[in-house]
Amino acid sequence: MRLDRRQLALLLPRIADGVDDSPTRKVLRWTKVGVWVAVFVVTLQSLLLVAGAWRNDRQIEANMGVAQAEVLSAGPRRSTIEFVTPDRVTYRPELGVLYPSELATGMRIYVEYDKDDPDLVRVQDRTAALAIIPAGSIAVVGWIVALGALIGLVALERRIDESGELRLGASGR
Template sequence: MRSELTAFGRRLLPRKASGVPDTALRKALRWAKTGVWVLVFVVTLQSVLLVAGAWRNDRQIEANLGVAQAEVLSAGPRRSTIEFVTPDRVTYRPELGVLYPSELATGMRIYVEYDTTDPDLVRVQDRNATLAIIPAGSIAVVGWLIGLAALAGLAALERRVNGAVRPSASGS
């Protein structure tokens, strides 16, 4: 079983087949496999950076913590805009909205935590980067599933192409 998995894994890699002439189609299949691998790693890197960025934002807010009551001006699943007043009576409407905006509704009054040195960096109170792990992980998992399916399809196509040439090459 392990040798079968190893053989299957090797077919997913962009490798030149030994004993088979290297045609334009085979080169294209290898480049396609390489492209799929690059995309899978980019999606994975993007997911890791999403969580790392959220964690960095949280550390920055916690290093210069300010707390204020805010009003939700517009709410959406990925972006909500708010307005809050700092203790020095300056009103802020963060251009990019509030971090971790799920379950907010327009008109709600909430407490937010913000970076006193950069009040545009603001999050809903008691929410943090752990909320980014599941969406980022889901993106990575779906990326890997789609990538592996594409690689399996390319490996099957490559096997078919390589198998079609071998009998005629051995018959010569």
């Protein structure tokens, strides 16, 4: 199914030419605005997630230290670790370790950390590239949901009669 420009224009919030702007039409138009705002916020959040991971990687790589660490607790989104730097200072990063997937409690791993900020630490050889698929998936799902909602709103708009009221039922009344 290919959409032309006229069909794509229906997805945008707009006031139709030559039609009274009834309260029902206003609600549908503002609902479209809300859907567009939500999808852009989700897309921006996904882009910022990848940009933040990339920035953290650059910061670690600018002044990198490497140490062996022990995984104190492991989870799919957050794992806490403890490591000792070469100058014998023990750190337990408050926010855990970056890119914590596939870790288990008690594991001994190597980590890379920022010597100027040892709370910024990642599992060795893991980079921001690991954030692209989850962030992209969030954005794609957001767009699919938004397009479904917008198509539903267009269908509702088409059911509004000349008086500005929504027609219900198969007979149009």
